[in-house]
Amino acid sequence: MRDSSLSALFGALSNEMRMSTIANNLANVNTTAYKKDHMAFHDVFTRFAHDYVVTTKSFLRGKDMFPEPKIMAKTRLADQSVNFSQGSLKKTGNQLDLALSGEGFFRVESPEGALYTRNGAFLVDATGTLVTQQGNTVLVDGGPLVLPPGAKVTVDDGGNVSVNGEPAGQFDLVTFDDLSGLERVGGNYYIAPDDAAEMPPEDLVVQQGYLEQGNVEVVTEMVEMLETQRAFEMYAKMLKGTNELDKQMIQRIGRITG
Known part of the structure; x- marks a missing residue:
């Protein structure tokens, strides 16, 4: 040839x-x-x-x-x-919709292990547990957050959660030194390499009642x-x-x- x-x-x-x-x-x-x-x-x-x-x-x-x-x-x-890069924010008014402004991810638990996402469109399942759209558990202080029926949820800029006025923990918000090592696995999730260490994010702001739009x-x-x-x-x-x-x-x- x-x-x-x-x-x-x-x-x-x-x-x-x-x-x-x-x-x-x-x-x-x-x-x-x-x-x-x-x-x-x-x-x-x-x-x-x-x-x-x-x-x-x-x-x-x-x-x-x-x-x-x-x-x-x-x-x-x-x-x-x-x-x-950061996407624009869209106001929804839903108390379980959370947008991240800055570098960082929500940590969630799946049957395959820890996953990371910036999609904050959360739901409450039949047991009252806060989950993602795919049913994976959203981690708060390293564990699930169970909400009583009709609960009023408040989230401040730092990701601290209050349920009916009582503190309920803080979302597991993490970032990594090198984001290029993250691998997309579908469902708008990412996994980290085995040698990647989680870091507390800097200048990350959680906005309740908003969702981050795609950056396309x-x-x-x-x-x-x-x-x-x-x-x-x-x-x-x-x-x-x-x-x-x-x-x-x-x-x-x-x-x-x-």
Whole structure:
């Protein structure tokens, strides 16, 4: 296969992955506290042997001993990360809706272990326990918070909870030194690496009666989608053109050898 075909193939596959990421971001534009994915690409250069020969002393010979360096580039996925920038806040007036302003997460307990989320649209299950939309337990002082029927819940800026005027604990609010190590696991949850240590968040404010909106900018994503589509079409044309050249070469060789 020609090098041009390989470069076009890798370019097309990279743009296909980029398009999938953009489509997923747009699909979650209305998801509470959703954080968009970002992909970065770079070129991997293939060097020839003479590309490593670098001589600055041009006076040693009258002409270059080696041809000009020719470096081939093939696109590769360099990084896929989550953009944890702050989303806007929407007022709901619901006492169990909580928005986080600043860097940090609610810690919740699931059958698989500890999960982290910024989606504060909480509910009360049949047992009176405060849970997430998926039924996972929201942790307050390391354990569940059980609310009596018709309870009035008050949450201050620091995440301290009062039930019917009586202190009931503080939400487990945590952050990490390196957010890039967090892994998205679906349901707007994240898990942390085994060696990641939880830290108390700084300058994190809890706003009761609000929900954080996703940080996806529709216009920006649509522009990137058009750019990605055009790039994919360009690489597809390169593949088609290279294929036609290969066919012509095979036909000519066949006539000569025949």
